[in-house]
Amino acid sequence: MYPLRPQQTQQTQPPPPPRPSTAPTPLDPTTVADFHAALLGARRTIAVLGAGLSAASGIPTYRSRTGSALWRNHDIAAVATPAALRRDPGLVWEFYASRRRQALGADPNAAHWALAELARRRQFSGSGVRRSERGCEGTKKGGKSEGEGQGGKREEEEEEEEDGAKGEEKEEGEKTFLALTQNIDGLSIRAGHPPDGIWNLHGSLFDLKCTDAVGCGYRERDNFAEPLTPALAKTDGEENDDDPDPDRSRIPKASSLLLDGIAAKNRAILGEGRYVDAAPKATDYQALQPPTTDTTGDDGNGKTPLRPKAAVLDIPLPSKLTAEELPRCPKCKTNLLRPDVVWFGETLSVDVVEDVDALFARGVDLCLVVGTSSTVWPVAGYADRARAAGARVAVVNTDPGDAKNMRPGDWVFVGGAAEVLPVLLEPVIGLREGSEGEEGARGRE
Numbered sequence: 001m002y003p004l005r006p007q008q009t010q011q012t013q014p015p016p017p018p019r020p021s022t023a024p025t026p027l028d029p030t031t032v033a034d035f036h037a038a039l040l041g042a043r044r045t046i047a048v049l050g051a052g053l054s055a056a057s058g059i060p061t062y063r064s065r066t067g068s069a070l071w072r073n074h075d076i077a078a079v080a081t082p083a084a085l086r087r088d089p090g091l092v093w094e095f096y097a098s099r100r101r102q103a104l105g106a107d108p109n110a111a112h113w114a115l116a117e118l119a120r121r122r123q124f125s126g127s128g129v130r131r132s133e134r135g136c137e138g139t140k141k142g143g144k145s146e147g148e149g150q151g152g153k154r155e156e157e158e159e160e161e162e163d164g165a166k167g168e169e170k171e172e173g174e175k176t177f178l179a180l181t182q183n184i185d186g187l188s189i190r191a192g193h194p195p196d197g198i199w200n201l202h203g204s205l206f207d208l209k210c211t212d213a214v215g216c217g218y219r220e221r222d223n224f225a226e227p228l229t230p231a232l233a234k235t236d237g238e239e240n241d242d243d244p245d246p247d248r249s250r251i252p253k254a255s256s257l258l259l260d261g262i263a264a265k266n267r268a269i270l271g272e273g274r275y276v277d278a279a280p281k282a283t284d285y286q287a288l289q290p291p292t293t294d295t296t297g298d299d300g301n302g303k304t305p306l307r308p309k310a311a312v313l314d315i316p317l318p319s320k321l322t323a324e325e326l327p328r329c330p331k332c333k334t335n336l337l338r339p340d341v342v343w344f345g346e347t348l349s350v351d352v353v354e355d356v357d358a359l360f361a362r363g364v365d366l367c368l369v370v371g372t373s374s375t376v377w378p379v380a381g382y383a384d385r386a387r388a389a390g391a392r393v394a395v396v397n398t399d400p401g402d403a404k405n406m407r408p409g410d411w412v413f414v415g416g417a418a419e420v421l422p423v424l425l426e427p428v429i430g431l432r433e434g435s436e437g438e439e440g441a442r443g444r445e
Contacts, residue, residue, distance in 0.1 A: 027413060027423060035411050036427045038392055042175065042365035045122065047115060048382045049181040049188070052371020052397060056109040056418035059102055059185055061371075071095055074316040080343045085211070087260070089336055090321030096339050097232040099185075100205050104226060108191035111370070111417035115179060116188065117429040119197035122177035178359070182372060182379055184341050201352060201379060207340035210329040218331035219340060231325035348378065356382075364391040368424075371417050373402045396420045 039045070051061040062069040062076050069076055074091070078084060085092045108116075179198040181188060184205045188198055210218040227233040267275040327337040342348060356378075367386035374380040383393050384405060394411040395403040403412045413420045422429075 027415070027420065031411060031413075032423065035394055035413075035424055038366055039425070040427055044362065044364050045118075045175070045177045045366040045368070046359070046364055046386065046391075047177070047179045047368035047370055048372060048379060049115075049179055049183060049370050050372020050374075051183060053111050053115075053181075053417050054106070054109070054183055054185055054187055055371065055398075056111065056416055057106040057185075057187055059106055059187070071098075072316065077344050080341075081345050082343060083345070085336075085338055088318050089323060089326055090319030092338075093228075093232060093326050094319055094321065096205065097227060098238055100228075101226065101234060101238075103185040103187065103205055104224065106185065106187060108187045109418040111421040112187050112191035112193070114421040114425045114429055115370075116191040116193035118177050118425050119179065119194050120192070121428055122175045123194060124176045124178040124197040180356070180379070180382065182376065184339075199352075199355070201342070201348060201356075203339070203341035205339060205341065208327065208337045209340040210332060210335050211338050212329075212332060212335045216329060216332040216335060218329050218337075220337075228327045229325060231321050232327075353378070360385045360389045362389075364389040367391040367393045368396065369393060369403075370396045370421065372397075373399075374404050394424070396424070 051059070055061050060069075062071075071079060072095075074095075076095075079092060079095050177197060179188065179193065180201055181198055182202050184200070184202055186204055186206055189195060204221075206222055206224055208220040208223055210216040263275075263277055267277075269275075323336060329335045329337050364386045367383055369383050372379070374383065383395075387393060387407060392409050392411075393406070394413065395406070396413045396415070396417055397403060398414065398416055400412055400414050406412065413424065
């Protein structure tokens with residue numbers, strides 16, 4: 001039972017919503033055998049991967065049945081935006097510095113290893129360099145410039161890659177596998193997934209780019225430095241920043257967006273000459289801290305009362321970092337860097353969209369949808385596009401409610417990806433033996 005709000009009684013307090021069961025569901029042998037037959041017969045297999053793939057590695061999924069999950073009481077859907085970077089770049093970088101540390105401290109789980117082994121056995125053909133991932137002037141990878149001062153790739157190289165970008169088969173009848181991932185944690189590659197066999201639709205936590213994409217255009221790949229700047233080093237209590245109860249019924253009482261809107265209205269009412277947007281004082285922040293049992297102060301009777309338990313909660317506070325403390329572009333030396341990821345409100349690049357269109361145009365025989373709620377477009381529509389291209393669809397998720405628009409002949413496997421995928425892919429990848437860092441026994445198709 002959640003704590004009672006003031007002036008509420010036990011009888012009037014609504015019960016918390018029931019939580020879905022997370023207990024593993026035994027896989028039906030007949031259904032698994034049917035999937036195995038389809039997997040062995042499929043010539044073109046794809047997988048659409050979401051946050052649930054990395055859940056067993058300890059990476060938060062930031063899922064909530066009551067809306068977007070929170071980080072330091074900030075709505076993550078409001079933090080991971082271009083507007084947030086303009087308004088409070090320190091807050092955005094603190095969030096992504098924390099996510100980078102989580103990813104660096106995590107290990108790939110059995111689902112990552114299983115998909116990586118499938119990709120090694122059914123390698124996606126072509127040059128492996130898509131139009132959307134070609135080097136450009138000012139791009140760095142592994143500490144070396146790519147194309148800087150050379151104008152990028154030579155024209156004949158680009159012509160050779162044009163067909164490879166669309167991944168045409170090397171030989172007719174050869175079986176291939178390609179993963180389309182929304183994850184930005186890099187765990188699939190660390191599990192040995194061939195880079196040619198996975199497309200990072202939403203970018204990577206470890207890729208950076210200048211905020212001035214037009215005037216500067218600097219990009220950097222695989223920057224694993226920790227911390228990126230001294231101000232972004234790990235802080236005490238950082239592990240408590242993630243929302244410990246994402247399905248709770250209460251929501252933030254205010255946000256920086258709401259406060260900005262209120263300030264704009266007050267400015268319009270009072271006029272620029274009379275309205276003063278003063279910075280918060282230390283006493284303002286003190287009143288917003290969580291309740292404590294510290295006995296401070298004097299009630300006038302020589303006693304030191306406890307701080308009220310009804311102190312204001314869930315107020316998202318701004319960052320205290322300045323722009324000078326954040327990663328700056330080494331090329332233009334003027335603008336800040338930002339994570340090279342797709343934020344809320346941003347769209348996939350035209351090149352990525354064209355690559356995916358070409359993929360579905362060739363046809364698909366089997367589509368795995370793993371650990372995704374299928375709510376973020378256009379990726380949410382990939383399963384339907386796979387069906388239209390001739391595929392059967394298999395959904396692997398802990399929440400059966402995330403299996404949408406299922407058709408006769410599709411499969412739903414309820415459970416964690418780390419438990420389910422090794423079983424589903426066993427006819428191709430074999431049984432994994434030893435520790436997760438060792439290669440498993442090889443099966444035969």
